[in-house]
Amino acid sequence: MRFYRQLQPFNIISFDLDDTLYDNRSVIAEAEKQFLCELQRLAALPHLTVESWGQVKRVVAVANPLIMEDVVHWRIVALERLLTQSAVSVGKIDTIISQAMAHFIHWRHQIALSPQTKATLDSLAERYPLAVITNGNVDPKKIGLTQFSLCLRGGEHGRAKPHFDLFAQTAAHFNVRSDQILHVGDNLQADVQGAVQAGCQAVWLNLNSDSLLAHQQSRNLPHVELTNLKQLLLLA
Template identity: 50%
Template sequence: MKFYRTFLPFKVISFDLDDTLYDNREVIRTANREFLSRLQQTSQISDLNEETWQAWKDRVAQQEPVLCEDVTAWRKLAMQRMLEHHGKSAVEIQYISQGVMQHFLEFRHEISVPSKTIAILNLLKQRYRLAAITNGNVTPRRIGLNQFDVVYCGGLQGRAKPHRDLFHRTAEYFGVRPHEILHIGDNLVTDVRGAIQAGCQAGWINLSDKSIREFSDATLLPTMEISDLLQLLDLI
């Protein structure tokens, strides 16, 4: 455990979800493959592939940047715009998009949370109030994580990280000042910069063998750095 800033007493620990509490990489790759496969089957669009789908997502992100902070709404809108472009009727668009999104979210939640992570959260919950602040679309209870008093998702309850909305909303929910929140996450921009700029404390989980000085996006130092969630138990 390394400290880069003055470490202050805190009452709440908030967590990022994807790639902080579990490895999300293969899950999202599989979910995306399943999404595209189901969309190809149901839409019968012959030239649909990863490249054309990404182009539609990029186009919608440029047109509706704030809406796209909700990653589920972003995916839905990109799919609907693409289907409209290919001449699908409103009824067809609704039928296809609902079925494909349901299929995607099923695979999106095929997450095996490590038993160690669950045990750590259970121990921390005995001492601190816990929250989840995510830019993703995973429902914690659906993957066996029921330790959080509140869950805030970017684009739904406020602007996505690194915007301060969800951090301040968490402080309001618990009736604490921002610096009484310790936010834990793997991303130096959305988690570390977002938390620090919101007045919270930030714990960066560094899952690499690199020093923080080797990351170009480390524009703001975290309060602390850990290499394993287990180190958080030293705070109890």
């Protein structure tokens, strides 16, 4: 545990999800694999590859960079573009999109939470209201996380982190000042920079024991650096 700023009393704890409360890399890799296989089947596109799908997403993002802040909408728009370009019957496009998205969301939620993570959140929830502020598309309740009384997702509820929007909404929801929110996340830009610039306090969950100096793109120091989630109990 390392302190970079003086930690003030806080009333709310908010959390990032992906790569903070679980390892997201293997989950998203498998979800993308299963999504692509299902899309190949539904749309009769056996030669569709990861590269060609990625290229379609990039074209959509170049045309509208803000769309990347809503990962669900971005995927849907890219799907519609891909199917249209592939001369899929117009009457089938909506059905294919709906089925492909449902398949992806199913695999996106195949997340194994550690008992320690659940126990830590249970303990914190006895003392503080807990919230989720995420740029991803995971529904906490679908993976067994019922400790949160608020869940805000970038794109659906406002501008994605590091924009201040979701942090400000969290403060308004709980009727507290921004500095009474302690935000916990793994990303020095989205989570730490976003929280600090919004006036909140920030915990950098450094699960990989990275050097802070290796993240020169980050403009703000966290208040505290932790190397495992359970250390939060020492702050609460």
